[in-house]
Amino acid sequence: MNDQNPPRGYQHQPPPYQQPYQQPYYAHPPPPQPPRLSLHHRLQWWYNITRPWAIVVPAITLIMDVWWFAAGRLCGYTDSVMDECFWVLWLSLPLAVVSLVWNLAATISTRRIMHQRPGFAPGLQFGGQALVACGASVCLGLLARHFAMYMDAWWSSSLEGAMIALISIITFFNWVLTAFAAYEWAMERRARDEEMYVL
DSSP, rough: OOOSSSTOOOOHHHHOOOOOOOOOSSSSOOOOOOOOOOOOOHHHHHHHHHHHHHHHHHHHHHHHHHHHHHHTTTOOOTSTSSGGHHHHHHHHHHHHHHHHHHHHHHHHHHHHHHHHOOOOOOOHHHHHHHHHHHHHHHHHHHHHHHHHHSSTTTTTTIIIHHHHOOOOOHHHHHHHHHHHHOOOOOOOHHHHHHHHHHH
8 A cells, every 4th residue: 555645854845936927028118109080981082082183183294294395395495494485394393293292102101100100290291281282372373374474375275274274183182181181180189188188
C-alpha cells in the first residue's frame, strides 16, 4: 500500500505567483485621430458630385489652354506675350493649375481621414478652399471685363467666351466646396466645445 503522506523533511512549495497581464505602457502614445464628421445624406450626395467635377473641369481648362497656345489660336506666333489676346491664358492657366492641385490634395486628405489617417484640419481645409474660390472669382471678373471691352476682336467671340464658361464652372464648384468645408469646420468646433463642456 502506497503511503499518501509526504516524506519527512519535505516542505510544500506554493505555486509561483503569476502577475496578471498588463498592457505595455507607452510614454508618448499617439493621439487618436478624430473621426470625420458625417454630412447629411443629401449634402453628402452633392459633395460626392461636386468633388470630382472640381478636379475634372480645371484639368479640361488646363488642356484647352495648352492646346490653344500651342496651336496659335489665342494669338499669332509673332505676338508679344504681353498682348491683350494672352489675357485668356494668363487669367485661366494659373487658376486651373492651382484649383487642380488643391482639389486633388483635398480629395486625398479626405480619403486619408476616412481611413483614420492624418489629413488636413477642418480650418485649413476651409481656408485653402476659400482662397481658391476667391481667386477664381477675381479671375472670372477680370476675364469677363476684358471680354466686354474687347469683344470685337476676332478671337473673343468663341475662345474667350468658352473660357469664361469654364472659369464660371470652376468658381461655382469651389464656392460650393467652400460651403461644405465651412459646415464641417463649424460642426467640428461644436463637437470640440461639447467635449470640453462634458469634461
